[in-house]
Amino acid sequence: xxxxxxxxxxxxxxVALSDPIRLELLDFLSGKERCVCxxxxxxxxxxxxxxxxxxxxxxxxxxxxxxxxxxTIYSIKDPQIFELIRLVDSIAFxxxxxxxxxxxxxERSLNNRS
Amino acid sequence: xxxxxxxxxxxxxxVALSDPIRLELLDFLSGKERCVCxxxxxxxxxxxxxxxxxxxxxxxxxxxxxxxxxxTIYSIKDPQIFELIRLVDSIAFxxxxxxxxxxxxxERSLNNRS
DNA sequence: TAAACATATCGCATTAAGACGATAATAAGG
DNA sequence: CCTTATTATCGTCTTAATGCGATATGTTTA
Numbered sequence: 001x002x003x004x005x006x007x008x009x010x011x012x013x014x015v016a017l018s019d020p021i022r023l024e025l026l027d028f029l030s031g032k033e034r035c036v037c038x039x040x041x042x043x044x045x046x047x048x049x050x051x052x053x054x055x056x057x058x059x060x061x062x063x064x065x066x067x068x069x070x071x072t073i074y075s076i077k078d079p080q081i082f083e084l085i086r087l088v089d090s091i092a093f094x095x096x097x098x099x100x101x102x103x104x105x106x107e108r109s110l111n112n113r114s
Numbered sequence: 115x116x117x118x119x120x121x122x123x124x125x126x127x128x129v130a131l132s133d134p135i136r137l138e139l140l141d142f143l144s145g146k147e148r149c150v151c152x153x154x155x156x157x158x159x160x161x162x163x164x165x166x167x168x169x170x171x172x173x174x175x176x177x178x179x180x181x182x183x184x185x186t187i188y189s190i191k192d193p194q195i196f197e198l199i200r201l202v203d204s205i206a207f208x209x210x211x212x213x214x215x216x217x218x219x220x221e222r223s224l225n226n227r228s
Numbered sequence: 229t230a231a232a233c234a235t236a237t238c239g240c241a242t243t244a245a246g247a248c249g250a251t252a253a254t255a256a257g258g
Numbered sequence: 259c260c261t262t263a264t265t266a267t268c269g270t271c272t273t274a275a276t277g278c279g280a281t282a283t284g285t286t287t288a
Binding site: 021048052067070 | 275279
């Protein structure tokens with residue numbers, strides 16, 4: 001009965017994570033909660049754009065938010081989301097390692113870190 | 115050249131997973147490899163559309179492919195991808211549980227099934 | 229209650245994603 | 259070679275996502 005909902009939520013979570021700005025926002029919020037006024041100066045995008053991205057993460061239940069006076073404070077709702085991202089990274093890392101094994105490590109990996 | 119950092123690969127993987135058809139394709143390929151000619155009849159989309167989705171998964175290094183005569187056979191490259199999906203589901207499931215705890219299960223889950 | 233802040237939302241322009249039919253490419257069988 | 263089978267790619271259309279300025283909403287402070 002909740003089966004369908006899990007599938008829908010799964011899709012919503014994955015879509016929410018499929019944008020580089022939103023991944024950076026999660027990174028920025030790892031550790032401590034932040035008000036929008038702290039987030040804005042850290043990102044080279046308009047206020048409306050950031051607000052929208054934050055809302056997408058909120059709607060996907062990845063972020064929590066609460067108001068404190070005139071500030072809105074966002075925080076990670078479920079830290080397991082970082083486990084998820086780490087798992088993605090480990091898959092990505094293995095892909096790079098596989099390249100290395102087949103001898104094509106040089107041109108790819110030297111240019112690529114940072 | 116085609117340089118890939120972990121961050122870029124991370125994004126590519128997450129984008130590749132952010133489409134419902136592609137998630138179904140992965141599910142269909144779990145367990146055994148399949149040729150395109152087997153995949154096509156299982157999905158109500160055009161051949162060109164399926165081919166394109168398969169290629170996106172291949173480009174993200176999520177699928178492997180090889181040719182066998184005139185067939186192209188796709189398979190899961192790294193089964194860890196299913197671990198990833200299970201983790202997403204567990205996060206989604208926890209979201210549903212949290213709703214239940216706070217008593218807001220009704221309006222959401224009733225509206226969301228179908 | 230007016231002014232100042234902080235954030236969300238609206239409207240619109242631009243870009244990217246998805247779908248599909250048509251066509252190209254390649255291998256196998258005659 | 260020529261034909262058929264199988265899959266990939268192209269061109270195009272439609273729809274969805276992103277970005278931004280402008281404006282609305284709500285809160286605090288004077």
